[in-house]
Amino acid sequence: xxxxxxxxxxxxxxxxxxxxxxxxxxxxxxxxxxxxxxxxxxxxxxxxxxxxxxxxxxxxxxxxxxxxxxxxxxxxxxxxxxxxxxxxxxxxxxxxxxxxxxxxxxxxxxxx
Amino acid sequence: xxxxxxxxxxxxxxxxxxxxxxxxxxxxxxxxxxxxxxxxxxxxxxxxxxxxxxxxxxxxxxxxxxxxxxxxxxxxxxxxxxxxxxxxxxxxxxxxxxxxxxxxxxxxxxxxxxxxxxxxxxxxxxxxxxxxxxxxxxxxxxxxxxxxxxxxxxxxxxxxxxxxxxxxxxxxxxxxxxxxxxxxxxxxxxxxxxxxxxxxxxxxxxxxxxxxxxxxxxxxxxxxxxxxxxxxxxxxxxxxxxxxxxxxxxxxxxxxxxxxxxxxxxxxxxxxxxxxxxxxxxxxxxxxxxxxxxxxxxxxxxxxxxxxxxxxxxxxxxxxxxxxxxxxxxxxxxxxxxxxxxxxxxxxxxxxxxxxxxxxxxxxxxxxxxxxxxxxxxxxxxxxxxxxxxxxxxxxxxxxxxxxxxxxxxxxxxxxxxxxxxxxxxxxxxxxxxxxxxxxxxxxxxxxxxxxxxxxxxxxxxxxxxxxxxxxxxxxxxxxxxxxxxxxxxxxxxxxxxxxxxxxxxxxxxxxxxxxxxxxxxxxxx
Numbered sequence: 001x002x003x004x005x006x007x008x009x010x011x012x013x014x015x016x017x018x019x020x021x022x023x024x025x026x027x028x029x030x031x032x033x034x035x036x037x038x039x040x041x042x043x044x045x046x047x048x049x050x051x052x053x054x055x056x057x058x059x060x061x062x063x064x065x066x067x068x069x070x071x072x073x074x075x076x077x078x079x080x081x082x083x084x085x086x087x088x089x090x091x092x093x094x095x096x097x098x099x100x101x102x103x104x105x106x107x108x109x110x111x112x
Numbered sequence: 113x114x115x116x117x118x119x120x121x122x123x124x125x126x127x128x129x130x131x132x133x134x135x136x137x138x139x140x141x142x143x144x145x146x147x148x149x150x151x152x153x154x155x156x157x158x159x160x161x162x163x164x165x166x167x168x169x170x171x172x173x174x175x176x177x178x179x180x181x182x183x184x185x186x187x188x189x190x191x192x193x194x195x196x197x198x199x200x201x202x203x204x205x206x207x208x209x210x211x212x213x214x215x216x217x218x219x220x221x222x223x224x225x226x227x228x229x230x231x232x233x234x235x236x237x238x239x240x241x242x243x244x245x246x247x248x249x250x251x252x253x254x255x256x257x258x259x260x261x262x263x264x265x266x267x268x269x270x271x272x273x274x275x276x277x278x279x280x281x282x283x284x285x286x287x288x289x290x291x292x293x294x295x296x297x298x299x300x301x302x303x304x305x306x307x308x309x310x311x312x313x314x315x316x317x318x319x320x321x322x323x324x325x326x327x328x329x330x331x332x333x334x335x336x337x338x339x340x341x342x343x344x345x346x347x348x349x350x351x352x353x354x355x356x357x358x359x360x361x362x363x364x365x366x367x368x369x370x371x372x373x374x375x376x377x378x379x380x381x382x383x384x385x386x387x388x389x390x391x392x393x394x395x396x397x398x399x400x401x402x403x404x405x406x407x408x409x410x411x412x413x414x415x416x417x418x419x420x421x422x423x424x425x426x427x428x429x430x431x432x433x434x435x436x437x438x439x440x441x442x443x444x445x446x447x448x449x450x451x452x453x454x455x456x457x458x459x460x461x462x463x464x465x466x467x468x469x470x471x472x473x474x475x476x477x478x479x480x481x482x483x484x485x486x487x488x489x490x491x492x493x494x495x496x497x498x499x500x501x502x503x504x505x506x507x508x509x510x511x512x513x514x515x516x517x518x519x520x521x522x523x524x525x526x527x528x529x530x531x532x533x534x535x536x537x538x539x540x541x542x543x544x545x546x547x548x549x550x551x552x553x554x555x556x557x558x559x560x561x562x563x564x565x566x567x568x569x570x571x572x573x574x575x576x577x578x579x580x581x582x583x584x585x586x587x588x589x590x591x592x593x594x595x596x597x598x599x600x601x602x603x604x605x606x607x608x609x610x611x612x613x614x615x616x617x618x619x620x621x622x623x624x625x626x627x628x629x630x631x632x633x634x635x636x637x638x
Contacts, residue, residue, distance in 0.1 A: 024515040
């Protein structure tokens with residue numbers, strides 16, 4: 001998985017993922033999310049539009065980041081994956097109803 | 113010569129005519145503003161009373177009365193007493209295009225009605241009748257739309273009792289389709305798999321439309337209940353039971369239903385049939401269609417007690433073909449029947465084909481024969497064919513018990529599931545990935561490897577995952593609370609939703625997980 005991380009301003013961090021988000025590289029995502037949160041950036045957007053597969057370990061990394069961000073007064077928003085194999089795990093676990101999921105970066109940034 | 117009186121009179125007439133035209137325009141705009149009869153006619157009469165400075169106007173039709181004006185004058189309009197100045201009373205009558213009579217009465221005591229006033233009152237009556245007619249047409253079309261919507265909903269709900277997915281039972285090929293002639297139909301089929309035996313029913317409730325569809329749901333429910341009745345020893349017992357449950361209901365509704373009940377045991381091809389007046393029923397044996405006759409009259413004609421049943425054994429490729437009369441009684445544009453001869457000739461031609469092909473071809477032939485003529489009756493066809501499932505074994509995959517090696521699973525699945533549609537493969541991959549990941553994360557595997565086996569048997573895919581880790585203890589697994597997002601514990605929940613079966617056993621020093629997918633069930637995108 002390739003991770004691209006940017007900050008639009010000091011308040012919103014955007015992490016763009018490519019490839020698979022699974023047990024192998026979920027720890028890498030956890031580190032990236034923690035780095036943002038440790039820097040007091042608790043408004044996070046993770047772009048999954050280029051991710052082809054997500055497993056429960058990848059989901060766990062996102063859930064962990066979302067819980068911490070919300071605890072600290074922010075949130076972790078998702079840009080929806082296009083691949084069915086990436087959407088499936090969210091639907092099966094009902095996390096598609098827990099995360100704030102947006103169609104693109106522009107709509108994810110609204111209100112922030 | 114002084115022409116001023118003539119000119120003055122002509123000018124007054126022109127002004128009066130112009131006023132009447134404006135009044136008519138005003139009235140016509142009222143009548144198109146609303147579809148409510150009372151509101152529209154009241155508005156027309158209110159404006160007419162103002163325009164003509166009337167005391168009151170009464171419009172009567174066969175079905176309604178509309179009055180506007182001074183209430184004290186209503187009796188004068190109704191009774192027209194002898195002392196009433198007739199020049200102050202206008203009565204206009206008409207008959208509309210549908211033969212209904214209507215009348216307008218107007219009273220203006222301060223000045224007599226002119227000829228122009230009376231013409232305008234005639235136009236008022238026509239305008240009011242137009243508004244009444246429009247309103248009634250609108251109400252009628254709304255009622256018809258509601259009834260049509262109810263019919264459509266009832267039809268859709270009734271058809272929902274028919275199973276969509278084929279039976280999940282190795283050893284048979286299945287085709288089933290029912291096309292109602294109208295939105296709702298009385299044909300039905302249903303099945304249940306109990307103890308590796310397929311129990312099925314095919315029937316045709318007399319009549320068509322919503323009534324037949326309602327009774328069809330009763331018959332289908334009764335058949336389904338009979339499949340689960342442990343007291344029944346075979347289709348004949350079930351037929352007697354279904355008759356007992358539905359006879360009074362059918363008789364009270366003056367209806368009956370043909371019904372074929374059967375069971376098929378893939379293990380040895382045993383087929384049992386008990387038939388209450390259903391046709392056509394054929395057993396296609398060695399390419400030869402053999403008719404199966406009814407044992408008793410349809411259910412609801414007479415109480416059924418102790419019906420017979422017939423037993424035969426299907427060989428590989430043999431099939432049971434159950435149609436409904438809509439298949440064989442379809443008429444061509446030249447009034448020719450499709451007929452059983454044509455039906456059986458086709459069965460002989462198609463006998464070497466698989467169930468799905470036989471069913472689709474029969475429907476296509478009947479469709480072609482009808483050549484655009486609408487269906488005479490519901491068309492239903494069920495094909496049950498004995499087919500020994502082919503077994504395909506995949507090469508075993510042994511991977512290191514680490515996260516990186518999990519990525520070898522998808523390429524391995526593709527070596528033997530390459531023909532599986534992408535979405536089905538995605539589901540299988542996620543379940544196997546999660547299962548293997550659980551072994552890697554929790555089993556503390558002694559030899560550091562996980563072995564995967566794969567097998568396809570007909571439409572069933574079975575994947576085995578074996579490791580030498582510590583024994584799995586189900587008591588240690590807690591299901592996630594759906595209302596509380598948590599970071600861990602979703603693996604098994606995901607697998608259970610994706611797979612048809614998940615089993616675990618401890619074999620010596622090894623954990624053995626087996627996950628089964630039926631391609632006709634979970635993996636069809638539903």
